[in-house]
Amino acid sequence: MGKTIAQKIFDSHRVDNPSGDINVIKLDAVFCHEITTPIAINDLKSRGKYRVFDKDKIKAVIDHVTPSKDSKTAEQAKIMREWARDLDIKDFFDVGQNGVCHALFPEKGYVRPGYTIIMGDSHTCTHGAFGAFAAGVGTTDLEVGILKGVCAFKSPETLKVELTGTRAKGVYAKDIILHVISRLGVNGATDHVIEFDGSVISDLSMEERMTLCNMAIEAGGTCGICPPDKTTVDYLWPFISNEFSTKEEALKDYVRWASDDDAAFSKILKIDISELEPVSTFGFKPDQVKTVKEMEKTPVDQIYIGSCTNGRIEDLRAAAEVLKGRKLNPSVRGILAPATPQVYRNAVKEGLIDIFMDAGFCVTNPTCGACLGMSNGVLADGEVCASTTNRNFNGRMGKGGMVHLMSPASAAAAGIAGYITDPRSFLVQDGEN
Amino acid sequence: MKEFNGKILFLDRNDINTDEIIPAKYLTEISKEALRPYLLEDLKMDGFDAAKDLPGKTVIVTRENFGCGSSREHAPWALEVNDIHIVIAENFARIFRQNMFNCGMMAVPLEKEQIDLLFGTFAGKETILTTDFKGSKFTFSSGSDSIELSFGISDFDRSLVEAGGWVDFADKNY
Structure with a gap:
């Protein structure tokens, strides 16, 4: 065997x-x-x-x-x-x-x-x-x-x-x-x-x-x-x-x-992932998942891009592709925590940090911080975060807060719209340029 | 060896995670004792009130996947400093289960039917667990109701409980 x-x-x-x-x-x-x-x-x-x-x-x-x-x-x-x-x-x-x-x-x-x-x-x-x-x-x-x-x-x-x-x-x-x-x-x-x-x-x-x-x-x-x-x-x-x-x-x-x-x-x-669409969690457990289309119009207060799940350079590039030339909805605050100094440095060199800052993001130092409600982006009671992290447990990012887990592109899209929405409408489609 | 007897807290919910058992904001504490007031602070369960339901309880009986999520040993420690040394459930998250035995405490699985029977018979009543560790037997009793169930834990887990935890065991053996 x-x-x-x-x-x-x-x-x-x-x-x-x-x-x-x-x-x-x-x-x-x-x-x-x-x-x-x-x-x-x-x-x-x-x-x-x-x-x-x-x-x-x-x-x-x-x-x-x-x-x-x-x-x-x-x-x-x-x-x-x-x-x-x-x-x-x-x-x-x-x-x-x-x-x-x-x-x-x-x-x-x-x-x-x-x-x-x-x-x-x-x-x-x-x-x-x-x-x-x-x-x-x-x-x-x-x-x-x-x-x-x-x-x-x-x-x-x-x-x-x-x-x-x-x-x-x-x-x-x-x-x-x-x-x-x-x-x-x-x-x-x-x-x-x-x-x-x-x-x-x-x-x-x-x-x-x-x-x-x-x-x-x-x-x-x-x-x-x-x-x-x-x-x-x-x-x-x-x-x-x-x-x-x-x-x-x-x-x-x-x-x-x-x-x-x-x-x-x-x-x-x-x-077979061919039919898979962008998704988001909806409850307090990471197995509670719907397509972002089903979650469309769910209002968010904060966007968090970072963590051990999605704080690497490719994640920042994916979010920046959505954010480029756009602004966060005024009702939303955006937080970017590049996961490491090297990611941060590369993001500066590639001009990604400019894109995030132009969109209105706060760029923090590399840290786990907000993902587990420790620092740098803790939610208040009743607030909702579109987050690229890994846990949506009750109270995870702050007592009484709600976390919707999703990809960096989907989180960025939610930041622009002010609510959860399909990131594909913000992406350059193949063939376009 | 620790005590595995006493009054039972019934938690009728699946997937109670370690963030609910002890929220991350208390992980900045560097003594176990400091965790005492915060046990189950964020537990999302209708009707649960930590201030009312916790005092005097030294045993937890719950459903599936208890202790899922973070690896924080602060979860077993928060139980320990509240004198809760045993959790009985349908099953446990791996890290939580290991952490319990590593601390010389017990996380013991029972069959779903047995857990159902315990909830059906005793939930809402003052119920006492008596553990016969050597004989691998639990006795649950409330008033005139009494249920006896045998349990299984591995020889390794048993030796951790007897040794008082993994550090002493490993130090002796490796």
Whole structure:
């Protein structure tokens, strides 16, 4: 019997089988941010175990609330800073260099096919876009990861989502993943890895694959995974050109992680995306999805473009394509948070920031901030946000606020109209120019 | 080992997420104790009033996919500092379930029919859970009504509960 990507990764990283289908696996990287790590750091200190298993495998960032907004967040940042300094963690990103972890770490080249990664953050599943097993964990798992470089997981069953067909203009990776979540339900992939496959995936950029894998957790998935291919190698090449003499050699090495033809999937969901339209969530759960046409005229107070789901350069380009030469509706405030300093810099160079600012957007520094109602765009009671983030839970972006999740193009369109509307009416259609 | 007995809070809703259990704005706290007043602050459920419904409760019985969403261990911690060490549900989100056992607490699944039976028999009544951890048996009782159900958790989860959590277990074993 063949193996899935996840099974291959587990088999090559297993250090123990404490019982039944529980695997203790060794970790290639442990990612850390200032919300979930300080309590682990303090606990390790109190246990007299203030150390890390391998300082080069720890990557850390201050991203959720940065620059600090108050004494408490300043304290969290300070604990991270001192820890990185004390334990000589070189890959630590503080104010000026910091950005949203799941955008920043891939951009730095820290993820490789076949890697095992944990982080005290549920959207760690993003990194599966590289053919890695990457899972969000709590602070205790994180603490053990930091100290021992291991984590325990059930043997991963894999649910395959096979995407075929042709993507229509105005339909983005975000629309695809929201549709997938609506089909699976918020509990549909619990304890499963979601492996994305099919002709649509081959055609997606790494950034788009990250958007897909990022939201695997919203269907309960432990990790989203895309098979590594030429696109993966091309993205990673600046970081791996000293490891392989040619891209072909790298590709040959990486494709061994891909699922075997006779691998056993617990379930296969086949979706032809040809008829898919731009979509939006409508309730307090990410599986409550309608087309933007069905949501047409739903008024919004705020547009938020950013986050680990949709704060990368391609997302900014997609939104800018809609916004170019247009203004936000006066009833709407727009907030753009480029996910990393590099995204920000590139957006400046490409003239995208001008487009956003001309439209009336506030451009903030890279941070998670508003996505989880922490800072930089918290909603008031009764307010509605068209957001490119990943969670529409009750109170997520502010107590009493309502969040509609959608693509950057759809959010931009809602900003111009003042209500949810089809972004395609703002896009240059093929053939026009 | 922690206590897994006491008065039950019934939460009749699926998909209660960790933002509802403890909103993100409280994640700036760096002590577990500071989370105590905010447990279930944003729970969206008709008729639920944390101030009235929470005091004295040490067990939660709920429906599907409890603890979905964020990985925040602040959710189990917020339960823990309110003396709630056990949640019984049809099923759990993976990270929440793991976090509970990692803290030496329990997230125990029961069959849908069993959960239905518990809601049908006891919801709205003062109900007590008694847990026989070694014998893997729950006894639910209210007045003259009593239901006994056996439960299953893996040997690994059991050893985490006995060890008081994953840090001590891992430190000893790896």
